[in-house]
Amino acid sequence: MSAVKKFFKAREFTSFLFLVGLFLIVGVINPGFLTLDNISACFNSSVVYTLIAVGMAFAIFIGEIDVSVGSTMGLSAAVAGTMIQNGSNWLLAFLVAILIGVVVGLVNGWGVAVMKIPSLIFTLGTNGILRGLMYLQVGVEQVNSLPKEFKDVSSMTLIGSFTIYYCCAVALTVGIHFLLTRTKRGRWFIAVGDNAGGAELVGIPATRTKVMAYLICGVLSAAAGIIFASRIGIVTSLSGNGYEMKAVAACVLGGISLSGGVGSVIGAGIGAVIMASISYLLVFMGFSSNYDNAITGVILITIVVVDALMQRRAAVNNRHARLAARTSAAPGGKEGLEQ
Amino acid sequence: MSEKSPKLGGQSGLRRLWNGPNFRWNFFLLILLAGECAVFGAANEKFLSLTRVFTAANDFLPICMISIFVTFVMITGGIDIQVSSIVGLTSIVIGVAWQDFGLNIWAAVALAVVVAALCGALSGFFIAYCGVQAMVVTLGGSFLYTGLALLVSTLSSTEAYKGISGFPDSFKALTKIKLFDFIPLQIVIFLAMVVVAHLLLHCTKYGRKIYLVGVNPSAAEYSGVNSRLVIMSTYILSAVSAAIAGIIMTSYLGTAKSDLGGSLTMNIITACVLGGTLSTGGKGSVLGTAMAALAIGLLRFGMPLCFKIQAQYLDIPVGVLLVVVVVGRAVASNPNVIAWFGRLRGRGKESRIGA
Numbered sequence: 001m002s003a004v005k006k007f008f009k010a011r012e013f014t015s016f017l018f019l020v021g022l023f024l025i026v027g028v029i030n031p032g033f034l035t036l037d038n039i040s041a042c043f044n045s046s047v048v049y050t051l052i053a054v055g056m057a058f059a060i061f062i063g064e065i066d067v068s069v070g071s072t073m074g075l076s077a078a079v080a081g082t083m084i085q086n087g088s089n090w091l092l093a094f095l096v097a098i099l100i101g102v103v104v105g106l107v108n109g110w111g112v113a114v115m116k117i118p119s120l121i122f123t124l125g126t127n128g129i130l131r132g133l134m135y136l137q138v139g140v141e142q143v144n145s146l147p148k149e150f151k152d153v154s155s156m157t158l159i160g161s162f163t164i165y166y167c168c169a170v171a172l173t174v175g176i177h178f179l180l181t182r183t184k185r186g187r188w189f190i191a192v193g194d195n196a197g198g199a200e201l202v203g204i205p206a207t208r209t210k211v212m213a214y215l216i217c218g219v220l221s222a223a224a225g226i227i228f229a230s231r232i233g234i235v236t237s238l239s240g241n242g243y244e245m246k247a248v249a250a251c252v253l254g255g256i257s258l259s260g261g262v263g264s265v266i267g268a269g270i271g272a273v274i275m276a277s278i279s280y281l282l283v284f285m286g287f288s289s290n291y292d293n294a295i296t297g298v299i300l301i302t303i304v305v306v307d308a309l310m311q312r313r314a315a316v317n318n319r320h321a322r323l324a325a326r327t328s329a330a331p332g333g334k335e336g337l338e339q
Numbered sequence: 340m341s342e343k344s345p346k347l348g349g350q351s352g353l354r355r356l357w358n359g360p361n362f363r364w365n366f367f368l369l370i371l372l373a374g375e376c377a378v379f380g381a382a383n384e385k386f387l388s389l390t391r392v393f394t395a396a397n398d399f400l401p402i403c404m405i406s407i408f409v410t411f412v413m414i415t416g417g418i419d420i421q422v423s424s425i426v427g428l429t430s431i432v433i434g435v436a437w438q439d440f441g442l443n444i445w446a447a448v449a450l451a452v453v454v455a456a457l458c459g460a461l462s463g464f465f466i467a468y469c470g471v472q473a474m475v476v477t478l479g480g481s482f483l484y485t486g487l488a489l490l491v492s493t494l495s496s497t498e499a500y501k502g503i504s505g506f507p508d509s510f511k512a513l514t515k516i517k518l519f520d521f522i523p524l525q526i527v528i529f530l531a532m533v534v535v536a537h538l539l540l541h542c543t544k545y546g547r548k549i550y551l552v553g554v555n556p557s558a559a560e561y562s563g564v565n566s567r568l569v570i571m572s573t574y575i576l577s578a579v580s581a582a583i584a585g586i587i588m589t590s591y592l593g594t595a596k597s598d599l600g601g602s603l604t605m606n607i608i609t610a611c612v613l614g615g616t617l618s619t620g621g622k623g624s625v626l627g628t629a630m631a632a633l634a635i636g637l638l639r640f641g642m643p644l645c646f647k648i649q650a651q652y653l654d655i656p657v658g659v660l661l662v663v664v665v666v667g668r669a670v671a672s673n674p675n676v677i678a679w680f681g682r683l684r685g686r687g688k689e690s691r692i693g694a
Contacts, residue, residue: 052499065474091535111662111665111666115666115669115670117665117666117669118618118619118665120418120474120608121608121612121661121665122662124609124658124661125606125609125658125659125661125662125665126658126662127605127658128605128609128654128655128657128658128659128661129654129655129657129658129659129662131658132652132653132655132656132658133655134655135649135652135654136407136652155398180506234671235350245420245478245481245482248474248475248478249478249479249482252475252478257634258472258474258475259472264447275667281596288493290486290489290490290493291486291490292486293482293483293485293488293489294483294485294487294489294490295486296479296482296483296486297480297481297482297483297484297486298479298483299481300475300478300479300482301476301479301480301483302464302484304469304471304472304475304476304479305465305469305476307471308469308470309469312470330608
C-alpha cells in the first residue's frame with residue numbers, strides 16, 4: 001500500500017475528518033466561528049488534555065489503563081504551584097513535579113507489570129492515595145497567588161496564534177509518534193499490547209516495556225500539571241478530578257482501541273482537541289454549557305458503536321473473501337477447504 | 340458403614356467449605372471488619388454505639404447498595420462506571436416530575452426507576468449486542484447521563500444549584516421510619532437487597548448463567564445460554580440499584596439535585612474488587628462485596644470519629660487498603676510464595692512427627 005493510501009486509511013484520519021466536520025458544521029450554523037483566532041483557541045485550550053491523552057495512550061497501547069493520571073496531574077500542579085508561589089526557582093519546581101510523575105509511573109508500572117495486578121484496580125488505588133496527598137498539600141485553601149510572569153507564559157504565542165505550550169505539545173506528540181513507529185524499541189509498545197505472550201517469545205522484554213509505558217504516562221501527566229497551573233492559575237484540592245476519564249475519551253475518539261495494540265499518539269492528540277472544543281463549540285452554536293456532558297457522551301457512544309459495527313462487518317467480509325479465494329483457488333473446492 | 344464415617348464426612352464438609360470459591364476471602368473480610376470495629380472501638384467508644392453507626396450509614400449505604408449489583412456486571416467480565424451518574428439522574432427526575440409536572444411522589448419515584456432501567460438497558464444493549472467494550476460505553480454513559488440530569492434540572496423552575504426540596508412527609512418517611520424504633524428502614528432495604536442479590540446470584544439458574552458468561556462467553560453461547568441478554572440484564576440491574584440508592588439519598592437529604600452521587604464510582608469499584616470480584620469476570624460473591632463495602636464505609640466513618648482525620652483525606656486510607664489488599668493477594672497467589680508456605684507447613688508436620 002502506498003504511503004498516501006495508508007495515510008487516508010489510518011484511523012486517526014477519520015478522527016481528523018470528524019474534527020474538521022465538527023468545525024464546518026459549527027461554521028455553517030454560526031459563520032462568525034470560522035476565524036483563525038477561534039480555531040486556534042480550540043487547539044490551545046486542548047494542551048492539558050493533549051499531554052494527558054498521549055500519556056494515557058501509552059497505557060492503552062500496552063493493553064492496560066491508568067486512571068491515576070488526573071490526580072498525578074493535580075498533585076504535580078499543586079506541588080509545583082506552591083513552590084513557585086513561595087518564590088522558589090522555576091526549574092527546581094518543574095524538576096520536582098516531573099519527579100512526582102516518575103515515582104507515580106514507577107509505582108504503577110511495578111504494580112501492573114511486575115505484580116500483575118489488573119491495571120484498573122491498581123491505578124484506582126494509587127489514584128485515591130494521590131488525591132489524598134493532594135488534600136494534604138493544598139488543604140482547604142487554594143494555590144491562587146501564582147506570580148504573573150508564570151501565568152503569562154501560557155498566553156505567549158509562538159507560531160501565529162498558537163501558544164508556546166501547544167506548539168511544544170504538538171512537537172512532542174509528533175516526536176513520540178516517530179519514535180513509536182520508526183524505532184525498534186518504540187514498536188515494542190504496540191507489540192506488547194497486541195500480543196504480550198507473542199512479544200515475549202520473540203525476545204521483547206514485556207515487563208520492562210510496560211513499566212516504561214507507565215513511566216511515560218506519569219511524566220506526561222506531571223508535565224500537564226505544570227501547564228495546568230500556568231494556564232488556569234488556580235489549583236484547588238479538586239483540580240484534575242475527572243481528567244482521567246476525559247483522557248480515555250480523547251484516546252477513544254482518536255481511534256485508539258481500549259484492547260491495546262491499535263492506534264497512534266497523533267490520534268490521541270486529535271481526540272484531545274475534540275474533547276476540549278466541544279464546550280467551546282456549543283457556545284458558538286447557541287447552546288448553554290449544560291449540554292456539554294450530554295453531547296460528549298452522545299459523541300463518544302456513537303463513535304465507538306459505529307466503529308464496533310464497522311469492524312464486525314469488515315471481519316465478516318474478510319471471512320467471506322478468504323472463503324471465496326480458497327474455493328476459487330482450488331478447482332472442485334475440496335482441497336482448498338481442507339487447508 | 341462404620342461410626343466414623345459421619346465424622347469424616349463432617350471434616351471433608353468443613354474442608355470443602357474452606358476450599359470453596361469465596362469462603363477464604365469472605366473469612367478474611369470478616370476478620371477485617373472485626374479488626375476495624377476493634378481498633379475504632381478501642382480508640383473511641385462512641386464508635387460502638389449502634390444508633391451512631393446507623394446514622395452514619397446514610398453516607399455509605401449508597402456505595403453498599405450499588406456495589407452489590409455492580410458485582411453482577413463485573414462477574415460477566417464487564418464494568419459499570421455510569422452508576423454514579425444514574426444516582427443523580429434519578430434524584431433530579433423525582434424532583435422535577437413531582438414539583439414541575441405535578442406527579443404523585445410515588446409515581447415520580449416509579450418514573451425515575453423506569454428511566455434508570457432504560458439508561459442501563461441502553462448501555463447494556465451497546466455492550467452486549469454491538470460488542471463495544473463495557474468501559475468505553477459506560478464512560479460515555481456517565482457523560483451522557485450526567486448531562487441528561489443537568490438538562491432535566493433546567494426544566495425545573497428552581498435554580499439547579501439549590502436543588503428541589505419540600506418533599507411530602509410520606510416520601511421523607513422512607514428514611515425516617517425505624518423498625519422496632521431502632522433499625523432505620525434504609526438499613527432494612529439494604530439487607531433485603533443483599534438477600535435478594537445473594538439468592539439471585541448463588542441460588543438461581545440466572546445466577547449460574549452470569550458466572551458461565553463471565554468464565555467463557557462462547558461456551559455459554561454454545562450451551563444454549565442467551566449470553567447477550569444475560570449481559571444486558573446485569574446492566575439494567577445495576578442501574579436499578581443505583582436508582583434505589585438515588586431514591587434513598589434524595590429522601591434522606593430532602594433535596595433532589597442532579598449532581599448527587601458524583602464521587603461514588605471509585606468507591607463502588609473499590610468495594611467490588613475488595614470483595615473478591617475478579618475484574619476479568621467469572622469470580623465474585625454478593626456477601627464478599629457487601630462486607631467489603633461495609634468495611635470501606637466503616638473506615639470512612641471511623642477515621643474522622645476516632646482519629647480526627649478530616650473527611651477529605653479519607654481517599655488515602657481507602658486507596659492504601661485497596662493497594663495493600665491487591666498486592667497482598669498477588670503475592671499470596673505467587674507460586675514461589677505458595678511453595679514456601681507449603682515447605683513451611685511440611686517442616687512443621689515433620690517436626691511434629693519427630694517429636
